[in-house]
Amino acid sequence: MQVHNPIDSQGKKLELPEHTLVYAMQAPKALSDPKQAVSDALANPIASDSFQHIAKAKLAANPQAKAVIVISDNTRPVPYKGEGNILVPLLEVLLETGYEKDNLTVLIATGTHRPMTDDEIERIIDPWVFEHKIAIVNHDCKEDDNLTYLGRTERGSEVKINSIYSKADLKILTGLVESHFMAGVSGGRKSVCPGLISEHGTFLFHGADLMGHQNSCDLLLDGNPVHEESLAFAKMAGVDFIINVTLDHAFNITGVFAGDLEVAHQKAFEMVKGYAKIPINEEADIVITHAGFVGINHYQSAKAAFAAIGALKKDGYLISIANFTDKKDVVGSVMYKTVLSILALTSAQELVTLLHSKDWPFMPDQWQVQKWASVFEKIPLDHYYYYAPQIAGEDNSGLPGIDASSLTNSTEYSEVVKKVIQHIEKREQRKDLKILYLSDGPYAIPYVG
Incomplete structure (x- = not known):
C-alpha cells in the first residue's frame, strides 16, 4: 500500500506492506477565510x-x-x-x-x-x-x-x-x-x-x-x-x-x-x-513513524519516538524516518550528544539512575535524552531503527539504535523501510508480525482503547 509521507521533500508516497494498519487523527477542516x-x-x-x-x-x-x-x-x-x-x-x-x-x-x-x-x-x-x-x-x-x-x-x-x-x-x-x-x-x-x-x-x-x-x-x-x-x-x-x-x-x-x-x-x-488521541485495537510488533516538521534534527526526533510508545508491544520494534533540515547540527548540541552516548552505551535504567544521582552535574539538553530513555524502557536499544538521509552512513556510534542506512544503499524512504522490515522478520524468524503506521508522527498519540 502507499501512504502519505509528509517528510519526503519530493512528495513521494511511502510504500508499506499491504497488511499494515494505518492510523491518523481526524483534524478539523481548514478555515475557509x-x-x-x-x-x-x-x-x-x-x-x-x-x-x-x-x-x-x-x-x-x-x-x-x-x-x-x-x-x-x-x-x-x-x-x-x-x-x-x-x-x-x-x-x-x-x-x-x-x-x-x-x-x-x-x-x-x-x-x-x-x-x-x-x-x-x-x-x-x-x-x-x-x-x-x-x-x-x-x-x-x-x-x-x-x-x-x-x-x-x-x-x-x-x-x-x-x-x-x-x-x-x-x-x-x-x-x-x-x-x-x-x-x-x-x-x-x-x-x-x-x-x-x-x-x-x-x-x-x-x-x-x-x-x-x-x-x-x-x-x-x-x-x-x-x-x-x-x-x-x-x-x-x-x-x-x-x-x-x-x-x-x-x-x-x-x-x-x-x-x-x-x-x-x-x-x-x-x-x-x-x-489528537488515537484509539488503537492493540499494540503492534512493528511501529513505523516519522519525525514530522518538528524533526529538524535528531534531538527533535525524540518527540516522534516518545509519541509512539503507546502503540508498541513490549520488546517490539520502532522504525523512525526523518528529514533533518537543521544545516548547522543534524544531531544536537555537544551536551545532548554526550548524554545520548551514555544512553547508547549503557541502558535506559542506568541513565535515569545517573540523572537522579546527587553527584550528577545537570547538563542542558539532558531532558531530551531522558525522554529517549522512556522509549527504551519499553523496547531494547537495538529494536530501534532510524533513518535520515542527512546522517546516513555517518559515524553514529553515539546514537542509540540501528542506522537503517546500513541495511541498504538506497536513499528512498520506501526501500529503507522495506529492508528494515525484512531485517526484523529475519531476526524474529516470522513474517506474520503486526505492523502499524502512525501517519501523523509526533502529533498524534496512540493508546489501546
Whole structure:
C-alpha cells in the first residue's frame, strides 16, 4: 500500500506492506477565510478586551510604550508568513493605534535552541515585516546581561526573562498548539518558558524529577508539573495577550485562539485533545513513524519516538524516518550528544539512575535524552531503527539504535523501510508480525482503547 509521507521533500508516497494498519487523527477542516478569522479573534478575543483596546490603554499610560511580539522559532510551522498569517495583523494594529515603529520588536523564543540565522528568519517571516523595518531579535538563554531576574517560582526555579520582553509595556505571545511530549501541548505559556528564560532556569524545569514524572506527557495539563512550572514563569513575567493557532496536516489554520493567557490556551488545548488521541485495537510488533516538521534534527526526533510508545508491544520494534533540515547540527548540541552516548552505551535504567544521582552535574539538553530513555524502557536499544538521509552512513556510534542506512544503499524512504522490515522478520524468524503506521508522527498519540 502507499501512504502519505509528509517528510519526503519530493512528495513521494511511502510504500508499506499491504497488511499494515494505518492510523491518523481526524483534524478539523481548514478555515475557509483564515485572514478574517485572525481579524475576528483580535477584535473578539477569549476572556479579554480586544487587542486594540489593550494596545490603546498601554499607549495612553505611556505615549512611548514599547510592544514586543514573541514568535516561535523554525521548529514550529506557525503561520507568520503569507495569507492568513498571525504576525502582520498584530503589527498593523499597533502601528494604526499609534505605536512608533522603533518601539516594536519581534522576539524569537528560541529557548535553549541555537539562534536562527538570517536566512532561516527570512524563510518564516512575512516580507511585510522587513519592508517596515521592524526589529527582529533572537533570544539568547546564555546572555546574562540581556536577562532580567524576577525571583523564583514556588518550586524554586530561577526566573530570568529576556529583558526586551520584561521591560516592554505590551507583551504579546504567539504560537501553535499541538501535542507536546513534556508539557501536554505547546503554545500559550511555553512562549515564555522555555522560550525566553535563562539556561539556568531549565535546571529544575527540565530536571530529572519533572521529566520523569508520570504526568509530564502528551495531552495532559492537569497535574502536569512541566505545564505548571511553565505557567508559573509566564505569570511572573506577565502576559497581556496571546494569539495561538491549530493546524491541519497541510499546515492550514483550523482554529484561532486569542485573548487571555490561560483561558484562550485552554480552549485550544481542548480542541487538540479532542482529535489528537488515537484509539488503537492493540499494540503492534512493528511501529513505523516519522519525525514530522518538528524533526529538524535528531534531538527533535525524540518527540516522534516518545509519541509512539503507546502503540508498541513490549520488546517490539520502532522504525523512525526523518528529514533533518537543521544545516548547522543534524544531531544536537555537544551536551545532548554526550548524554545520548551514555544512553547508547549503557541502558535506559542506568541513565535515569545517573540523572537522579546527587553527584550528577545537570547538563542542558539532558531532558531530551531522558525522554529517549522512556522509549527504551519499553523496547531494547537495538529494536530501534532510524533513518535520515542527512546522517546516513555517518559515524553514529553515539546514537542509540540501528542506522537503517546500513541495511541498504538506497536513499528512498520506501526501500529503507522495506529492508528494515525484512531485517526484523529475519531476526524474529516470522513474517506474520503486526505492523502499524502512525501517519501523523509526533502529533498524534496512540493508546489501546
